[in-house]
Amino acid sequence: MEVxxxxxxxxxxxxxxxxxxxxxxxxxxxxxxMVNFAHGDVFMVSAFIxxxxxxxxxxxxxxxxxxxxxxxxxxxxxxxxxxVNWVIERLAYRPLRGSFRLAPLISAIxxxxxxxxxxxxxxxxxxxxxxxxxxxxxxIFTQNDYAVTLSYKQLIIWGVTAxxxxxxxxxxxxxxxxxxxxxxxxxxxxxxxxxVDVDRTISMTFVIAAALAAVAGTMYLMYYGVVSFSDGFVPxxxxxxxxxLGGIGSLxxxxxxxxxxxxxxxxxxxxxxxxxxxxxxxxxxxxxxxxLPQGLFGRPDVEKV
Amino acid sequence: MADGAPNQRVDMARALRDAGFTAxxxxxxxxxxxxxxxxxxxxxxxxLTTRWPLLFAIVAVVGAGRLAFSxxxxxxxxxxxxxxxxxxxxxxxxxxxxxxxPFAIGFVIVYPPLVIALNGFGGAVKWIDNFGIxxxxxxMLGWGLNIVVGLAGLLDLGYVxxxxxxxxxxxxxAKTFGLEFWVLLPLAGILSSFWGILLxxxxxxLRGDYLAIxxxxxxxxxxxxxxxxxxxTNGYAGISGIPRPTxxxxxxxxxxxxxxxxxxxxxxPLYRVxxxxxxxxxxxxxxxxVTVRLRRLPVGRAWEALREDExxxxxxxxxxxxxxxxxxxxxxxxxxxAGSFFATRQGFISPESFTFLESATILxxxxxxGMGSQIGVAIAAIAMIGGTEIMRELDFLKQIFGPTFDPTQxxxxxxxxxxxxxxxxxxxxxxxxxxxxxFLKERKSISADRINEGHG
Numbered sequence: 001m002e003v004x005x006x007x008x009x010x011x012x013x014x015x016x017x018x019x020x021x022x023x024x025x026x027x028x029x030x031x032x033x034m035v036n037f038a039h040g041d042v043f044m045v046s047a048f049i050x051x052x053x054x055x056x057x058x059x060x061x062x063x064x065x066x067x068x069x070x071x072x073x074x075x076x077x078x079x080x081x082x083x084v085n086w087v088i089e090r091l092a093y094r095p096l097r098g099s100f101r102l103a104p105l106i107s108a109i110x111x112x113x114x115x116x117x118x119x120x121x122x123x124x125x126x127x128x129x130x131x132x133x134x135x136x137x138x139x140i141f142t143q144n145d146y147a148v149t150l151s152y153k154q155l156i157i158w159g160v161t162a163x164x165x166x167x168x169x170x171x172x173x174x175x176x177x178x179x180x181x182x183x184x185x186x187x188x189x190x191x192x193x194x195x196v197d198v199d200r201t202i203s204m205t206f207v208i209a210a211a212l213a214a215v216a217g218t219m220y221l222m223y224y225g226v227v228s229f230s231d232g233f234v235p236x237x238x239x240x241x242x243x244x245l246g247g248i249g250s251l252x253x254x255x256x257x258x259x260x261x262x263x264x265x266x267x268x269x270x271x272x273x274x275x276x277x278x279x280x281x282x283x284x285x286x287x288x289x290x291x292l293p294q295g296l297f298g299r300p301d302v303e304k305v
Numbered sequence: 306m307a308d309g310a311p312n313q314r315v316d317m318a319r320a321l322r323d324a325g326f327t328a329x330x331x332x333x334x335x336x337x338x339x340x341x342x343x344x345x346x347x348x349x350x351x352x353l354t355t356r357w358p359l360l361f362a363i364v365a366v367v368g369a370g371r372l373a374f375s376x377x378x379x380x381x382x383x384x385x386x387x388x389x390x391x392x393x394x395x396x397x398x399x400x401x402x403x404x405x406x407p408f409a410i411g412f413v414i415v416y417p418p419l420v421i422a423l424n425g426f427g428g429a430v431k432w433i434d435n436f437g438i439x440x441x442x443x444x445m446l447g448w449g450l451n452i453v454v455g456l457a458g459l460l461d462l463g464y465v466x467x468x469x470x471x472x473x474x475x476x477x478x479a480k481t482f483g484l485e486f487w488v489l490l491p492l493a494g495i496l497s498s499f500w501g502i503l504l505x506x507x508x509x510x511l512r513g514d515y516l517a518i519x520x521x522x523x524x525x526x527x528x529x530x531x532x533x534x535x536x537x538t539n540g541y542a543g544i545s546g547i548p549r550p551t552x553x554x555x556x557x558x559x560x561x562x563x564x565x566x567x568x569x570x571x572x573x574p575l576y577r578v579x580x581x582x583x584x585x586x587x588x589x590x591x592x593x594x595v596t597v598r599l600r601r602l603p604v605g606r607a608w609e610a611l612r613e614d615e616x617x618x619x620x621x622x623x624x625x626x627x628x629x630x631x632x633x634x635x636x637x638x639x640x641x642x643a644g645s646f647f648a649t650r651q652g653f654i655s656p657e658s659f660t661f662l663e664s665a666t667i668l669x670x671x672x673x674x675g676m677g678s679q680i681g682v683a684i685a686a687i688a689m690i691g692g693t694e695i696m697r698e699l700d701f702l703k704q705i706f707g708p709t710f711d712p713t714q715x716x717x718x719x720x721x722x723x724x725x726x727x728x729x730x731x732x733x734x735x736x737x738x739x740x741x742x743x744f745l746k747e748r749k750s751i752s753a754d755r756i757n758e759g760h761g
Contacts, residue, residue, distance in 0.1 A: 034514075035514045035517070035518065045338070048338060049337045049338070051343060051351075052341045052343060053337070055343065055351065055352070055353045056341070056353065059352065060353070080336075080337055083330075083333055083334060084334060087330065091725070092725045095729045096728060096732060099732040100732060101513060101514075102460060102513075102672065103728050103732040103733075104728075105460075105514060105517065106669065106728050107724065107725050107728040109665050109668070109669070109724065110669065110720075110721045110722070110723070110725040110728065111721065111725055112721070113662065113665060113717055113718075113720060114718060114721030114724075114725065115721075117717040117718040117721060118338070118718055119338065120714075120718075121714055121715060122338045122339055123338060123342060123343055124342075124343070124344075126345065128343050128345075128351055129351065130351055131350075233661065237518075237521070237522070237525070240518060241522075244515075244518070273533075275529075275532075276529065276533060278525065278529050279526050279529050279530070282522035282525055282526050282529075283526065285518065285519065285522045286508065286519050289508070289511055289518070290510065290511070290519070293511065293515065
């Protein structure tokens, strides 16, 4: 029971990170129907940006308040990552809009290879580990000498994810930009006819996706304290799994899917085998796509002739 | 043009503004990851160093590149689109198409003696092994995947899994039962295609991107199983001491019954390399030949029909599941052949060789070459693999960038960049026209803009 509770806490934390990345996949897929293969690597880049910002703040500027430092790091990472993704969309995906269907996917795979190797060349192939940023934990209860704990950093991740999701939900549901996005999702040509700037809306979708990935990247760095150039691929695929599980195109679905994937992964590691935890996540992906292709919250895909 | 001069000035201002903006953008873009570097110091702490000169050099290059683009390239592009298309010299394309294939096959057959003649015995190993064999493996994998992606229109991102199955089946069966390469080659192909059917069966209801992601997941699952099933596969450490191929029982070693001794030649490791070269050449040509013949069989025609329109196929009574499965199995079989060849050539295999990057490389070769075009795939394999191999040879760059400069580091970086660029430049690949296998009166190639996409 106590092990289960602890894994539940860990799983939800991991799942929040996946959920934040998954939103990027689901939004981009919703609006231009493309699997943004490079999104996992954008997440990895954001973790590096966060790492560098954190080092500048703490070692050069001597900021001692971790809360302030983390807040600034989050903002900086969001800004720079958004810029990166904006440029990627302009250079690698926009020229291919309206091209044949596989072209953007191939371009995204190329971008993914490029990003991870760019970071490898620019920052070196070794793991980058930071001293723990946030320490301390609440002990929820102790049973049979096993303390179920909720660490501060897990709490921060829950809090930041919840706040950002609320802000983000407001953005999509209530603002002009969100309306434009939903219009483009349904019919780009029609949206353009009624005065929606489709190019700008798609650009903004990539910017928002990157900003959320940057939140995930910062949280990932804070949680694990280590990041390497190859850390984009597997979380990327898992977040995509989360998006598919939740129903691609559905925003609450992406978050719930993310938490489910996080839970499946931690439970699998705890009760079965940690070596095969990635197999668990990938199997979920395959099983979902085969038996429930529209996901938990997605609309069924109508086949048109 | 009368108003050419003022136009030119306006263009100049715009070009400068664009270049300035691009440089600014590049500065912001590269500031975190190029401007700063995270280094581990002696006490194992992570510290930051700065690289301002490099950052400003990159920014300057990007800005200058943008300026050159809008001053030189854009006007040229505009002129080119304005100019009426000059009538291509009639027939040169046909002559080229007719003679290219026999010439290319002739060239690859005489390649080893040619290289030996040019470089001598010592220098030839590198050219035959690193360039010849390496490229031919990818040509063969590209042609194998071409059946799945190019003909049947099923996007497979986990193709390397079948390559791995082939390599591991050969390695394990050869080491455990001591069987010959020539016995195990077909067996590895059969095992791989069996896996192709096994994995293909549940996923073939999916279409397009979803199919791609599930095949990716399967590829990763197989790799993770190989890593973790240590009893069978020795995990990360891999399998070493895999038996080398023999020429009808004659091994390529320095023994008295070795190849060199039997034929009264002086021993040289080159003989095995040449033998391996011809083996992979034969396998690759077999792949190409089978593909060409299959396209004229009902199943091949069904694949291509499926690629063009799946719904129409179903309404015409084609069993789409079986058609897709045969494509999957056929592609997997050739990957299995290539895999067992890879194992016997290397003598050592480990999960490192079968990562997703490998799948992406093979897929990009197929897509860049032009899906469905065998010549295109071969050219793409030569360009991509040969290009990355040449990166190893560029020693003169060390004189420019200093002795610590290692061009091989940039291989995959440029590879990814090239994938993006080629997609923008020619989204349908280098050879985008298609040769129909059925025609009414005369054979006409179908131009790229009339090709439908695969909905697989």
